[in-house]
Amino acid sequence: MIQELLQDPNLQWILSACVLLGLSSGVLGSFALLRRRSLMGDALAHAALPGVCVVFLLTGTRSLSLFLGGALAAGLLGAFCIQTITRHSRIKEDTALGLVLSVFFGTGLMLLTLIQRSGRSSQSGLDKFIFGQAASMGGADVRVMAVSALLVCVATALLFKELKLLCFDPEFARGLGYSTVLLDGMLMLLIVLSVVIGLQAVGAVLISAMLITPAAAARLWTDRLNLMVFLSGLFGALAGAVGTLVSTLYAGMPTGPLIVLSATALFLVSLACAPRRGLLGKAYRLLALRSRVARENVLRALYEQAEAAGSWDLKVTPQELAEHRGGPVATVTLQLAQLQREGLVRGEAGRYSLTEKGLTPAYEVVRNHRLWEMFLMHEGQLGADHVDRDADYIEHLLPRETVAELERLLRVHGREPELPPSVHPVRA
Numbered sequence: 001m002i003q004e005l006l007q008d009p010n011l012q013w014i015l016s017a018c019v020l021l022g023l024s025s026g027v028l029g030s031f032a033l034l035r036r037r038s039l040m041g042d043a044l045a046h047a048a049l050p051g052v053c054v055v056f057l058l059t060g061t062r063s064l065s066l067f068l069g070g071a072l073a074a075g076l077l078g079a080f081c082i083q084t085i086t087r088h089s090r091i092k093e094d095t096a097l098g099l100v101l102s103v104f105f106g107t108g109l110m111l112l113t114l115i116q117r118s119g120r121s122s123q124s125g126l127d128k129f130i131f132g133q134a135a136s137m138g139g140a141d142v143r144v145m146a147v148s149a150l151l152v153c154v155a156t157a158l159l160f161k162e163l164k165l166l167c168f169d170p171e172f173a174r175g176l177g178y179s180t181v182l183l184d185g186m187l188m189l190l191i192v193l194s195v196v197i198g199l200q201a202v203g204a205v206l207i208s209a210m211l212i213t214p215a216a217a218a219r220l221w222t223d224r225l226n227l228m229v230f231l232s233g234l235f236g237a238l239a240g241a242v243g244t245l246v247s248t249l250y251a252g253m254p255t256g257p258l259i260v261l262s263a264t265a266l267f268l269v270s271l272a273c274a275p276r277r278g279l280l281g282k283a284y285r286l287l288a289l290r291s292r293v294a295r296e297n298v299l300r301a302l303y304e305q306a307e308a309a310g311s312w313d314l315k316v317t318p319q320e321l322a323e324h325r326g327g328p329v330a331t332v333t334l335q336l337a338q339l340q341r342e343g344l345v346r347g348e349a350g351r352y353s354l355t356e357k358g359l360t361p362a363y364e365v366v367r368n369h370r371l372w373e374m375f376l377m378h379e380g381q382l383g384a385d386h387v388d389r390d391a392d393y394i395e396h397l398l399p400r401e402t403v404a405e406l407e408r409l410l411r412v413h414g415r416e417p418e419l420p421p422s423v424h425p426v427r428a
Contacts, residue, residue: 013142015245017201018243020240021145021202022233022237022239024153026215027232028156028190028211030215030219031166031229032211033219040079041191041195042097043078043097044191045195046078046108047077048196049071049074050074050104050107051070052071052108055070067199068144068196072192075192075196079189085099148197152197167225210259210260213239213263214233214239217232218270221270221274242262246258294327294332295335295338295339298335299354301332302354303354303363304324317350318336343358345358368403
């Protein structure tokens with residue numbers, strides 16, 4: 001069925017326009033997000049509505065190219081107002097955004113009401129610029145949108161290095177001789193253009209989502225700007241395609257909201273599945289860390305109990321280990337079973353002791369703990385009764401480089417770094 005729909009020339013035009021709109025918005029949205037201009041698109045989209053109404057009042061015709069010109073002029077005026085208010089008053093940018101958004105959008109709605117009451121037959125459908133109606137676009141409208149979207153992508157590619165400097169180190173950019181005011185203005189111009197070309201497809205209310213959502217989804221997958229820009233453009237294009245096809249398959253469903261919902265679905269998938277920043281990945285790493293901490297705490301408790309008793313063959317129960325470390329018995333029992341399967345612990349009649357193989361990892365855990373205790377005492381000037389709990393939080397995360405540095409500091413204080421004595425009593 002989809003294959004048959006794709007043969008429809010009208011659908012091909014609309015699909016191409018929405019894909020290019022998503023691509024350009026996603027690519028530019030990466031820089032808007034990093035420059036903390038995410039809400040700028042929302043303000044400028046609302047600011048563009050009066051421009052559309054003024055053009056219609058002056059010309060009396062529904063020409064997308066003229067409307068885009070009027071929306072572009074109004075959007076640039078809104079951007080100028082925001083920057084002027086921010087730079088020449090004590091009002092912050094978020095407040096300036098709210099002021100411009102409300103004033104311009106209110107003006108646009110007032111003009112739209114006047115147009116609707118004027119009785120002009122050609123005004124029908126003009127309010128679609130508020131919520132968007134991609135299905136009403138003709139071939140000429142789509143060509144204008146496609147050219148504008150390609151222009152945004154090309155301009156962003158040509159200014160990639162400059163925009164990268166502006167987002168990450170504007171002071172360095174000024175040191176190289178770049179005008180950050182000019183670069184910021186060019187970024188605002190591209191945002192305005194990107195907003196304007198999406199008005200008819202997505203509408204003034206939802207177009208800001210096409211700038212924010214794909215970029216936010218891409219940011220979850222990578223720390224590299226070039227890859228983030230690529231993924232953001234890909235997510236935007238994919239959202240445009242999916243939203244258009246779904247609205248075509250289900251007659252009566254609006255295209256613009258479906259495009260935004262498709263982008264939101266991509267963001268939710270990214271939020272859940274991204275390797276480093278995804279919720280599932282974070283949950284897995286947290287569970288793995290808790291398991292490792294519990295495992296090392298059991299090894300340390302076995303070592304300290306045997307050390308205090310003066311016998312490495314000392315056998316203790318899970319209850320005794322739990323009391324020694326202050327943890328739940330069920331967790332200790334679970335870790336003892338796993339350690340026994342690995343050959344690090346031997347168990348007999350419900351009592352456990354370290355094997356020769358288990359002495360090495362247990363020694364390393366205890367050693368790291370006591371090295372950190374000595375560091376807190378000698379460098380942090382903490383008392384011996386305050387360092388044990390603090391060391392418990394850190395000993396499981398110490399990299400080898402930090403351990404080597406702790407050994408060096410210990411030698412400075414005249415101690416052998418083999419295994420420092422415990423600075424607090426160890427219970428047998």
